[in-house]
Amino acid sequence: MTAPAEPLLELRRINKSFGAVHVLHDVDLRVYPGQVTALVGDNGAGKSTLVKTVAGIYPFDSGEYLFEGKPVHITGPRDASALGIEIVYQDLALCDNLDIVENMFLGRERHRGILLDERTMEQEARDTLSSLSVRTVKSVRQSVSSLSGGQRQTVAIAKAVLWNSKVVLLDEPTAALGVAQTRQVLDLVRRLADKGLGVLLISHNMVDVLEVADRITALYLGRVAADVPAADVTHSQVVELITAGRSGSIGLPMAAANESS
Amino acid sequence: MTPTTKGVKQMTVVNAGGTPPSPSVAASDFAGDQHATTLRGAAQAYRDRLRGGDMGPLPAVLGLVALGIIFTVLRPDTFPSAINITNLLVQAAAICVLAMGLVPVLLMAEIDLSAGVAGGASAGVMAVVIRGDGMPWYVGVLAALLTGMVIGLVIGLMVAKLGIPSFVVTLAFFLGLQGITLKLIGQGGTVPVHDGTILAIANSNLPVTVGWVVAVAASVLYAALSLRRHLAHAKAGLARSPLALVVLRVVGMAVVLLAMTYVLSINRARVPTITLAGIPYAVPLVAVLLIVWSFVFSRTRYGRHVYASGGNAEAARRAGISVDRVRISVFVICSGMAALSGLIAASRLNSVTPDAGAGNTLLYAVGAAVIGGTSLFGGKGRIRDAIIGGLVIAMIDNGLGLLGLAAYVNYLVTGTVLLLAASVDAISRRRRNATGH
Numbered sequence: 102m103t104a105p106a107e108p109l110l111e112l113r114r115i116n117k118s119f120g121a122v123h124v125l126h127d128v129d130l131r132v133y134p135g136q137v138t139a140l141v142g143d144n145g146a147g148k149s150t151l152v153k154t155v156a157g158i159y160p161f162d163s164g165e166y167l168f169e170g171k172p173v174h175i176t177g178p179r180d181a182s183a184l185g186i187e188i189v190y191q192d193l194a195l196c197d198n199l200d201i202v203e204n205m206f207l208g209r210e211r212h213r214g215i216l217l218d219e220r221t222m223e224q225e226a227r228d229t230l231s232s233l234s235v236r237t238v239k240s241v242r243q244s245v246s247s248l249s250g251g252q253r254q255t256v257a258i259a260k261a262v263l264w265n266s267k268v269v270l271l272d273e274p275t276a277a278l279g280v281a282q283t284r285q286v287l288d289l290v291r292r293l294a295d296k297g298l299g300v301l302l303i304s305h306n307m308v309d310v311l312e313v314a315d316r317i318t319a320l321y322l323g324r325v326a327a328d329v330p331a332a333d334v335t336h337s338q339v340v341e342l343i344t345a346g347r348s349g350s351i352g353l354p355m356a357a358a359n360e361s362s
Numbered sequence: 363m364t365p366t367t368k369g370v371k372q373m374t375v376v377n378a379g380g381t382p383p384s385p386s387v388a389a390s391d392f393a394g395d396q397h398a399t400t401l402r403g404a405a406q407a408y409r410d411r412l413r414g415g416d417m418g419p420l421p422a423v424l425g426l427v428a429l430g431i432i433f434t435v436l437r438p439d440t441f442p443s444a445i446n447i448t449n450l451l452v453q454a455a456a457i458c459v460l461a462m463g464l465v466p467v468l469l470m471a472e473i474d475l476s477a478g479v480a481g482g483a484s485a486g487v488m489a490v491v492i493r494g495d496g497m498p499w500y501v502g503v504l505a506a507l508l509t510g511m512v513i514g515l516v517i518g519l520m521v522a523k524l525g526i527p528s529f530v531v532t533l534a535f536f537l538g539l540q541g542i543t544l545k546l547i548g549q550g551g552t553v554p555v556h557d558g559t560i561l562a563i564a565n566s567n568l569p570v571t572v573g574w575v576v577a578v579a580a581s582v583l584y585a586a587l588s589l590r591r592h593l594a595h596a597k598a599g600l601a602r603s604p605l606a607l608v609v610l611r612v613v614g615m616a617v618v619l620l621a622m623t624y625v626l627s628i629n630r631a632r633v634p635t636i637t638l639a640g641i642p643y644a645v646p647l648v649a650v651l652l653i654v655w656s657f658v659f660s661r662t663r664y665g666r667h668v669y670a671s672g673g674n675a676e677a678a679r680r681a682g683i684s685v686d687r688v689r690i691s692v693f694v695i696c697s698g699m700a701a702l703s704g705l706i707a708a709s710r711l712n713s714v715t716p717d718a719g720a721g722n723t724l725l726y727a728v729g730a731a732v733i734g735g736t737s738l739f740g741g742k743g744r745i746r747d748a749i750i751g752g753l754v755i756a757m758i759d760n761g762l763g764l765l766g767l768a769a770y771v772n773y774l775v776t777g778t779v780l781l782l783a784a785s786v787d788a789i790s791r792r793r794r795n796a797t798g799h
Binding site for chain 1: 594595598600601661662663666667669670672673674676677678680681682683741742
């Protein structure tokens with residue numbers, strides 16, 4: 102698959118240290134509209150640090166943060182969501198005691214005067230779920246506690262999409278799901294990209310990644326080992342990139358890979 | 363790429379992009395199941411909810427009916443009489459108001475053990491301001507409300523900002539505030555309340571005709587609002603209850619309101635030469651508070667944020683809700699309502715005593731909220747729970763009093779009922795977790 106000329110979100114030569122620990126070394130990350138970019142890496146490779154940097158939770162030490170080609174200054178999570186970057190965290194952040202509509206609009210409720218505008222909210226929630234072809238949910242007025250893991254993940258993703266977001270970051274969306282539910286969520290991830298959003302999928306699961314991703318960015322000990330089209334690599338190559346930082350002709354130069362380890 | 367993964371990948375793409383479902387098809391996925399369209403369907407949905415552990419106020423309503431029948435059978439002459447029912451409602455008023463204030467605190471999975479004595483201290487302030495300083499009644503009421511809200515603010519700040527468990531903070535206030543009331547009123551003394559307006563709350567009645575007009579108007583208004591809401595939702599194609607259920611609710615509400623008005627309009631004077639009839643002012647006062655707080659907690663952003671913060675504080679925080687501020691606010695509401703409850707109690711006793719709001723006042727109110735169906739684990743409960751539970755507690759108190767049993771039985775029975783209610787809460791919570799309702 103060919104990449105469109107301009108990435109929606111681009112990080113250039115990002116460095117980040119926690120005290121003496123240099124976590125991210127000159128990391129480049131690009132998320133293209135209409136594509137799923139998978140971010141893979143072993144535990145401690147710097148995936149979550151990178152995600153939190155994108156989200157504005159961690160400031161970075163040096164490097165450039167570009168959104169739609171323009172350098173932007175992100176100082177907090179609010180800046181990121183104002184740009185249209187939404188993050189779906191692993192632990193979902195849904196309230197079990199509220200229904201789907203209430204969860205999707207949590208903290209950003211529509212209102213008329215002092216009254217909640219339930220009518221608009223229910224309609225918009227239904228439209229969003231419909232536009233994502235979500236068919237597994239019985240009613241938008243269902244309590245979230247009655248949903249399965251896959252449905253909850255679906256609601257969390259739909260919540261991110263509701264706000265006309267341009268980039269959606271998904272942190273291990275299938276980690277806790279069964280086979281059928283993983284299927285639902287991966288289909289949804291694909292549809293997000295087909296709608297033109299830039300999707301960054303953080304995952305441990307190689308099967309998922311190879312199935313749904315257009316590009317793969319592999320992190321190895323805080324460095325980008327490879328940023329390749331998913332079609333150009335095999336399962337075992339990705340595993341090698343994750344575990345050793347290089348695989349055949351792709352990956353970090355031998356010297357860098359050894360130095361880091 | 364291996365052939366197998368390629369195959370899977372292509373399949374996905376076809377699934378996702380090959381046949382885009384038309385919006386109407388997707389929308390109909392919800393339309394089919396968004397609401398139970400018939401009464402039978404609604405009944406089935408309700409049964410499912412009950413089985414799933416979402417009992418709501420059902421146990422309390424059943425308990426109320428059972429208690430009513432038991433006491434009527436045991437004391438057919440005194441219990442169902444107009445004068446006793448009026449007494450019961452006025453007794454329940456103070457408990458209900460205190461319990462209504464506690465519901466938001468319980469929604470946040472917190473507890474306020476000091477609410478009863480906060481009400482007592484506030485009533486003490488009112489009594490001293492009116493008597494000692496000779497101020498008009500509204501200054502006294504404002505001073506009491508302000509006292510309550512300041513107490514709540516301090517408790518809330520300590521819980522939210524310092525992170526002290528509310529159990530400890532409010533236990534300290536429970537002890538400390540009794541000292542304040544004692545200092546205000548003086549050892550062994552009581553401050554009598556002579557102000558007509560304050561006394562009227564629990565001791566005077568709406569004129570009978572006014573009572574009927576209010577009851578009928580309230581029934582009509584409730585019917586009109588319910589129908590309007592139903593029609594608006596039907597027109598927009600949104601989730602709604604079936605029309606039959608709406609009508610049933612409207613009729614049920616009207617029957618309860620009018621029956622209560624009828625009973626309270628019977629002449630209950632023991633002396634034939636005078637008439638004593640009408641709804642005690644405490645009842646419409648409680649009703650107004652019920653409507654206002656129900657509105658706040660079910661129809662405003664603030665109310666939604668309270669439920670969200672109580673259900674999952676982390677999710678609420680990530681959604682940009684200031685959970686600390688919500689936590690402080692519920693304590694302010696609770697102590698403010700406690701002050702009102704203290705005023706009603708003072709009106710009923712015609713005085714404020716140094717032990718006002720101490721003893722089992724608070725436990726009655728917590729019991730009322732829990733019996734009504736509010737969860738101690740946070741996030742689940744309604745303001746109306748306080749009313750239903752408050753009536754159960756008041757009825758036990760009243761009925762056992764009429765039976766003339768020893769005081770210890772009263773404590774034992776009330777304790778047992780509270781334990782039963784908490785068990786129902788815990789068991790239904792476990793079922794909810796198991797069935798996902």
